Amino acid sequence: MKLLEDFSPILPKKFYIQDTKTVAKKLLGKALSINNQYLCEIVETEAYLQHDMASHSYRGLTKRNWPMFEEGGLCYVYFIYGMYFCMNVVTNKKGIGEAVLIRSVKPLVGLKKEFKLCNGPGKLTRALKIDLSCNGKNFFDKNFCIVDIGQNYSDSEINISKRIGISKSQDELLRFSVKENQWVSR
DNA sequence: GACGGGATTTGCT
DNA sequence: GCAAATCCCGTCC
Numbered sequence: 001m002k003l004l005e006d007f008s009p010i011l012p013k014k015f016y017i018q019d020t021k022t023v024a025k026k027l028l029g030k031a032l033s034i035n036n037q038y039l040c041e042i043v044e045t046e047a048y049l050q051h052d053m054a055s056h057s058y059r060g061l062t063k064r065n066w067p068m069f070e071e072g073g074l075c076y077v078y079f080i081y082g083m084y085f086c087m088n089v090v091t092n093k094k095g096i097g098e099a100v101l102i103r104s105v106k107p108l109v110g111l112k113k114e115f116k117l118c119n120g121p122g123k124l125t126r127a128l129k130i131d132l133s134c135n136g137k138n139f140f141d142k143n144f145c146i147v148d149i150g151q152n153y154s155d156s157e158i159n160i161s162k163r164i165g166i167s168k169s170q171d172e173l174l175r176f177s178v179k180e181n182q183w184v185s186r
Numbered sequence: 187g188a189c190g191g192g193a194t195t196t197g198c199t
Numbered sequence: 200g201c202a203a204a205t206c207c208c209g210t211c212c
Contacts, residue, residue: 082194122205
């Protein structure tokens, strides 16, 4: 039997070279495919912009945040609170430090669906075994990619709200999530 | 239900 | 030295 990812097209580079807020919204309903083993639908994202006090890129290029300044379509993983990794999708043109944090995913293939292992940025990376070895990889490899599974949400099906867990630029409406979805965090 | 602490890296002050 | 794009588990209402 063919797996879903075998006929789900990998998102092209041009998808990522758009306005970061647009990419954050359009990523809802797309799916992360890893090693032909895990497939999960993205249901919650947050945008981090260049002129955004809460973004790692705000103070310019560093050894940690360099993938954010690359051309869109890369993966930016960072380690936080001594225990967790967070995964971001780099967006926009080279030189612009912007990315979309993946906050929650809905397991479709390869993960036990009865456990809420993926509803939070630190938890989903643990469930999918994402760590710094994925940092700087691009999403165009069939063993590590984001695919279109034909799930499209209209604006009325998407919640736009304030970001979570930050202390700067808290009022910016840069968090996007699928409404009434049990996999969204909180 | 609501706090509060622990885990323990990275980058800025 | 300390806060951070987190989460879990304990205690005390």
